[in-house]
Amino acid sequence: MYTKWTSHLQSEDEKIRFKGTIKGAKPVLDRIKDLMTIEEKALDRTELDPKAYDNTNWPYKQAFKNGYRAGLEVTKKLVDIDNQTILLPGE
Numbered sequence: 001m002y003t004k005w006t007s008h009l010q011s012e013d014e015k016i017r018f019k020g021t022i023k024g025a026k027p028v029l030d031r032i033k034d035l036m037t038i039e040e041k042a043l044d045r046t047e048l049d050p051k052a053y054d055n056t057n058w059p060y061k062q063a064f065k066n067g068y069r070a071g072l073e074v075t076k077k078l079v080d081i082d083n084q085t086i087l088l089p090g091e
Helices: 012-024 026-048 058-079
Strands: none
Touching: 012 026, 026 058
């Protein structure tokens, strides 16, 4: 689990309890990840529409989409607790 999940906590006890809370929320985190994947696929579909390129503001829209995609990717990695490699002490 990424240490950033518990970096706001002071004591080791608090970190252990919070880690348990995160693991208990795994079904919710998994659903959030699924919803973000759906959003990402919808974003992909908009880029396949030739009409998207007929707009003079296309570079700005593309920059927005790239930023949105990057945000989705960062968040998906954060909520995917099964694939996080930085471990807390005691794991």
